[in-house]
Each structure stands twice: as structure tokens, then as C-alpha cells.
Amino acid sequence: MTGARAHDLILLAEPAMLLTGTEPDWVSRSLAAAPWVVVRRATAPPGLLAVGVRGAARHERHAAHIPQQAAARLVRPEDLRTGDGTGTGVGTDTGGAERTAALKTLCEVRPVLEDTACLWGPVGSVGFEKATGRPATTPTSDLDLVIRTETLPTARWASGIHSRLSRFPARVDCQIETPAGAVALAELAAGPPRLVLRTSSGPRLLTHDAVNALAAAQACHWSHRDALGVRERP
Structure with a gap:
């Protein structure tokens, strides 16, 4: 794998x-x-x-x-980003794209996120339902999303996206996923001096610049491992 x-x-x-x-x-x-x-x-x-x-x-x-x-x-989440589940052809119809508010919202957020030119996709119950074809969302489910980036975007960029994602039927909970770990979009949009970076070894409180330095180092590490034929990533 x-x-x-x-x-x-x-x-x-x-x-x-x-x-x-x-x-x-x-x-x-x-x-x-x-x-x-x-x-x-x-x-x-x-x-x-x-x-x-x-x-x-x-x-x-x-x-x-x-x-x-x-x-x-x-x-991957980005394989499932189309609202009708046709990102990869996996799964089966679970009752239509509007079976729940979270699924309906997946259809509606697509233009917002496609504008970013970033890889993105649903995770959580929506992602699971789209991949497996089995109902997993409920009427109260959030739409959980990840946006994949090589470096952490600016607070201004995050604020613009966060504002646009706040206008849909279901609550949207989005994370920015970097090679170093993930930061909540809402937190990044608020522009605090330090951010909670979720990593495989636990949360870390870092500045924006420190997150990007760590992301660059991790991306370089992955490239070196791939060159050596070591395929698994942390």
C-alpha cells in the first residue's frame, strides 16, 4: 500500500x-x-x-x-469529491445525493472548493457512505472535509473559504491537511499567533511559519524515502 x-x-x-x-x-x-x-x-x-x-x-x-x-x-477523500459519488465509481447509490443535508451540502460546496485548485474531499460519515455505498449519514450529520495542501495557506485565504462554507444546509467542518499534519480551517481563519497541528504523535501548538517549516521537511523526507523505494508514509 x-x-x-x-x-x-x-x-x-x-x-x-x-x-x-x-x-x-x-x-x-x-x-x-x-x-x-x-x-x-x-x-x-x-x-x-x-x-x-x-x-x-x-x-x-x-x-x-x-x-x-x-x-x-x-x-482517498479527493476521489469522492463529486456530489453523486462518481469520483472513483466506488460504492452504490444510497438513496440520492440529497438523502441527508450533509450529502446535499457536498453537492453544493463543490464550486467553492474547486475554485481553490487544491485537492479536497469528504471524510467522516459522508466519505464512508460515498466509498462503501452504505448509509452512514443522519439528518444531523456534519459534512467533514479535508483540503490537501503542501503548505499552510494564509489566514486571509482561510477566512474567505470558511465564510463561504458557512452558508450551506449542513454544518461544514473542514481541516487543512499538510505533510506535517492538519489544522482546522476555522482556527486558521481566526488568525491566532499559534495553531493546533494534529500529528500522528499528538497535537502540537506551533506558529504558522513553524507548521510550514515542518511540512516542508516532511515532504522532503517522503521524497527521499520514495527515491529509496520505501513506500509507506507515516
């Missing part, structure tokens, strides 16, 4: 490989219905991926590790 990142969704080749007998009962039922897991923002031993299993209830989340070869397919 090449370059899996936080929020990517993975279709398991053998769901039973994840089961150890110590997990809650709902985990096996969930995997039987939809053998998909989401890549977590966490460190993992060499050759393994940190993933999470999503259950039917909001509190049903299970952390696990899988061998990289257990992944039959990887779907």
Missing part, C-alpha cells in the same frame, strides 16, 4: 485478518456488512497501518493495525 494518509479509506482483502477475538462484538458485524476501515492519524509499527473500524452508532469506533498487504483498495 503506497502512501496511505489519514482519512484514506481501505477495502480489506480479508476482513478476518483484523479480528483478534478481543474486539467488541459489533466490529465483526460491521466488517461483514462493509469490509472497510479508515486510516487513523497515528504511528504504526513497520509494515502495518493504523486504522479504525466504524460501527453503526456514533460511539462505535475501534482502533486496530493491519498489515499493508491486507488492503485490496485504497480510496
Whole structure:
């Protein structure tokens, strides 16, 4: 599995490989219905991926590790950005693009985010539903999004996007994902002197410039590893 990142969704080749007998009962039922897991923002031993299993209830989340070869397919948020789910052709119709406010909002935010020229896509319940074809959103679901950037945009840029994303039927919760980690769009838009950067080793409080320096260093590290043929990314 090449370059899996936080929020990517993975279709398991053998769901039973994840089961150890110590997990809650709902985990096996969930995997039987939809053998998909989401890549977590966490460190993992060499050759393994940190993933999470999503259950039917909001509190049903299970952390696990899988061998990289257990992944039959990887779907990124940016593959699912079209409102009708045709980003990659994965999944099936779950009742129309407007089944819930969150799905309707995915259709409506597309022009705003396409204007940024950045990679972006849905995560959370909307992303899971689009990838798996199984209903996961509810009438009260937020639309969770990620915007992929190599460096952290300015507060002014973030403020403009945040303002435009505040006008839709469902609440939009967006993160800016850099090679160093993620920053909440709303926080970046507010322009504080320091930002909470979510990393695989935990949150860090850094200045805007420090986040960009770390992102540049991480991107360089990835390029060096790829040149050496080391494919997994932290």
C-alpha cells in the first residue's frame, strides 16, 4: 500500500485478518456488512497501518493495525469529491445525493472548493457512505472535509473559504491537511499567533511559519524515502 494518509479509506482483502477475538462484538458485524476501515492519524509499527473500524452508532469506533498487504483498495477523500459519488465509481447509490443535508451540502460546496485548485474531499460519515455505498449519514450529520495542501495557506485565504462554507444546509467542518499534519480551517481563519497541528504523535501548538517549516521537511523526507523505494508514509 503506497502512501496511505489519514482519512484514506481501505477495502480489506480479508476482513478476518483484523479480528483478534478481543474486539467488541459489533466490529465483526460491521466488517461483514462493509469490509472497510479508515486510516487513523497515528504511528504504526513497520509494515502495518493504523486504522479504525466504524460501527453503526456514533460511539462505535475501534482502533486496530493491519498489515499493508491486507488492503485490496485504497480510496482517498479527493476521489469522492463529486456530489453523486462518481469520483472513483466506488460504492452504490444510497438513496440520492440529497438523502441527508450533509450529502446535499457536498453537492453544493463543490464550486467553492474547486475554485481553490487544491485537492479536497469528504471524510467522516459522508466519505464512508460515498466509498462503501452504505448509509452512514443522519439528518444531523456534519459534512467533514479535508483540503490537501503542501503548505499552510494564509489566514486571509482561510477566512474567505470558511465564510463561504458557512452558508450551506449542513454544518461544514473542514481541516487543512499538510505533510506535517492538519489544522482546522476555522482556527486558521481566526488568525491566532499559534495553531493546533494534529500529528500522528499528538497535537502540537506551533506558529504558522513553524507548521510550514515542518511540512516542508516532511515532504522532503517522503521524497527521499520514495527515491529509496520505501513506500509507506507515516
